[in-house]
Amino acid sequence: MTTLSIFDQTEPETPRVVTEDAGKIANLLADRGIRFERWPTKDLPADASQETILEAYADEIEALKAQCGFRTQDVISLNPDNPQKDAFRNKFIDEHVHSEDEIRFFVRGQGLFYLHLGDQVYAVMCQKNDLISVPHGTRHWFDMGPEPEFTCIRLFTNQEGWVADFTGEDIASRLPRYESLAQATA
Numbered sequence: 001m002t003t004l005s006i007f008d009q010t011e012p013e014t015p016r017v018v019t020e021d022a023g024k025i026a027n028l029l030a031d032r033g034i035r036f037e038r039w040p041t042k043d044l045p046a047d048a049s050q051e052t053i054l055e056a057y058a059d060e061i062e063a064l065k066a067q068c069g070f071r072t073q074d075v076i077s078l079n080p081d082n083p084q085k086d087a088f089r090n091k092f093i094d095e096h097v098h099s100e101d102e103i104r105f106f107v108r109g110q111g112l113f114y115l116h117l118g119d120q121v122y123a124v125m126c127q128k129n130d131l132i133s134v135p136h137g138t139r140h141w142f143d144m145g146p147e148p149e150f151t152c153i154r155l156f157t158n159q160e161g162w163v164a165d166f167t168g169e170d171i172a173s174r175l176p177r178y179e180s181l182a183q184a185t186a
């Protein structure tokens with residue numbers, strides 16, 4: 001199940017709110033300017049190519065582009081047998097921002113997005129079907145865990161695609177990582 005855990009940054013050990021109610025999750029995130037929706041997905045093999053995935057979701061991608069001005073897209077897909085999984089995990093695991101609006105649409109598996117909003121951190125264990133926005137300037141990080149298994153379509157208003165600005169803050173290391181949150185909310 002998709003789970004939202006909300007932490008005060010001054011008390012990163014214990015979430016003050018934990019919910020698996022998709023409607024509540026959407027409302028709590030909308031209150032903070034984050035879009036969260038559940039979109040239908042298609043049956044595709046775990047090793048489907050980026051091309052196949054973009055083709056299968058061409059209508060959804062076009063709709064989002066028309067609606068919100070997204071210009072580029074890519075696919076990030078990881079499986080536990082990926083020899084570079086640790087490097088990929090590390091790539092996103094520290095707090096960063098993007099200078100443009102982005103969307104993440106999980107079409108397979110799960111992954112944990114942390115959004116640092118004001119003095120709170122919203123940790124969203126995203127699942128297949130979840131679409132979440134990362135508005136420009138939103139401090140965030142992403143933990144795919146030690147055995148990553150997910151496919152995510154990413155949309156960018158930036159023509160260059162994914163460009164990250166790391167904040168240099170250590171907040172990510174003070175919050176529970178994927179392993180504890182997946183455990184706590186299983």
Ligand SMILES: CSCCC(=O)C(=O)O
Nearest residue numbers: 076092104111141142152
């Ligand atoms: C699930 S997509 C990988 C993470 C990412 O793109 C990001 O943090 O910006």
Ligand SMILES: [Fe+2]
Nearest residue numbers: 096098140164
């Ligand atoms: Fe990011």
Ligand code: NI
Nearest residue numbers: 001002185186
């Ligand atoms: Ni669950």
